[in-house]
Amino acid sequence: MVIDGRDVDAASGQTISRESPGHRGKVVGTWPAGSTEDADRAIAAARSAFDEGPWARMSGAERSAILHRVAAGILQHQEELGLIECLETGKPLAQATGEIGYCADLWTYAAGMARGLEGDTHNAIGDNRLGLVLREPAGVVGIITPWNFPFIIVSERVPWALGAGCTVVAKPSEYTSGTTIRLAQIALEAGLPPGVFNVITGTGPAAGQMLAEDPRVDVLSFTGSVRVGTHLAALAAPTVKRVGLELGGKGPQIVFADADLEAAADGIAYGVYHNAGQCCISGSRLIVHNSIRPALLDRLLDISKRLPFGDPLGQGKFGAMVTEQHAEKVASYIAKGLDEGAELLLGGERLAAEQGNFIAPTVFDRVTPEMAIAQEEIFGPVLSTIGFDTPEEAVALANGTPFGLSASVWSRDLETAIQTTRRVKAGRFWVNSVIDGTAEMPIGGYKKSGTGRELGRYGFDEYSQFKGLHMTLGRQQPWFQQS
Secondary structure: OEEOOEEOOOOOOOEEEEEOOOOOOOEEEEEEOOOHHHHHHHHHHHHHHHHHOOHHHOOHHHHHHHHHHHHHHHHHOHHHHHHHHHHHHOOOHHHHHHHHHHHHHHHHHHHHHHOOOOOEEEOOOOOOEEEEEEEEEOOEEEEEOOOOOHHHHHHOOHHHHHHOOOEEEEEOOOOOOHHHHHHHHHHHHOOOOOOOEEEOOOOHHHHHHHHHHOOOOOEEEEEOOHHHHHHHHHHHHHHOOEEEEEOOOOOEEEEOOOOOHHHHHHHHHHHHHHHHHOOOOOOOEEEEEHHHHHHHHHHHHHHHHOOOEOOOOOOOOEOOOOOHHHHHHHHHHHHHHHHOOOEEEEOOOEEOOOOOOEEOOEEEEOOOOOOHHHHOOOOOOEEEEEEEOOHHHHHHHHOOOOEEOEEEEEOOOHHHHHHHHHHOOOOEEEEOOOOOOOOOOOEOOEEOOEEOOEOHHHHHHOOEEEEEEEEEOOOOOOOOOOO
8 A cells, every 4th residue: 555655564463365357267466455554544644644744735736737747647557557457447558558548648638737736716705805716635535446447437536636736545446456556656756745656455445434533634525436435425524525326327428320330339338348347337228219130230249249358468358347246247137137037139148257257248138228238227238229209209218217327319410419418417428429538528428327527627526625815904884883
């Protein structure tokens, strides 16, 4: 772990070993099994660094220069970080290495914005009054990240928190801790003061839960399941800390009759199979106009049959399930879809089980909205197809789950596309594309998909406090008049 600028073991001396999901039986990482004692040390370091250290009092330019050096360090170690990410997550090496490069750009953007953060002025509240809105760092931030995109998700949060002047304690998944540890080490090499960015490792109950409960933590950011997110929010409530949540999704891909079917089929495949479907913004529901349903499915099935999979260190574009237990969970959803009467067009089986945790690309048709595979987040390479006849029906189907994290619409008609985006409840929306994003654009969810926004200029607000300052110019009229 990295606590107060030093590499440390768990106080208990215990460790966690990680077996590669794409190379059965191969241990690829070992890190400390942290506990509440370790979390306490990390929180104390972050609290001291914020209250007494230089970081919160640096100029934006000084913080920016250090964050730029972190971005450069990420690029310098891109191949190493990509290999760690590949082995721990099971995603293809080319994908993992590309994600590291994308993360360097996130840090670069946040670094640039850090010196331009501003408050506001109110110069029209009276002839003898001036109002100032001061932006201040929120304090100590606890960040709990999941296993599917460990380096991306920590990089979507930490540079924004640091850029705002906060200090951080990050707790990555116990399955994929390696790149977060290396990130903290790279940040220290770039000149980040000790205690500003700490990393604790271990399970959620043992190491992460304290970030929600401890009053020394001012902000909690969690990315993961609805079940755990709501539990952490309840634990945080007694301390009245700010809580940001990015939770589950059941992303619809709405395809109208005038869509470019070749482009749509390719995008739909990418949307549901990217990261083997282990993606909170996965486009796992295909909502397609009935007039083009057969033609679109023919194209989609052709792509799905030809997807390469296998050793993540090879040339495949299709990765592994993160654990054997998760693979079994995905398989149970496939079985449930069959039991509830959906038509299995492709896949549904385990692939190369002797090599790793692989599940074949799976496509269901004749899905009805109440089925579990249409309502619940599967987090695997499973697509559920539902037909529609009118735009109103398409919007109702898209909004017909508890989630609202992401959505896509495929149409050549601008009015159709824009009116659909206005009516579907989702925090991220794509027109004629899917799973696209840049550092400039905010991310977050509607409904049970979460609260708060990350990235862009909005991301800094999550880690800032705003103080209203009223100034009186000259002597105001006395409140108490002597007789």
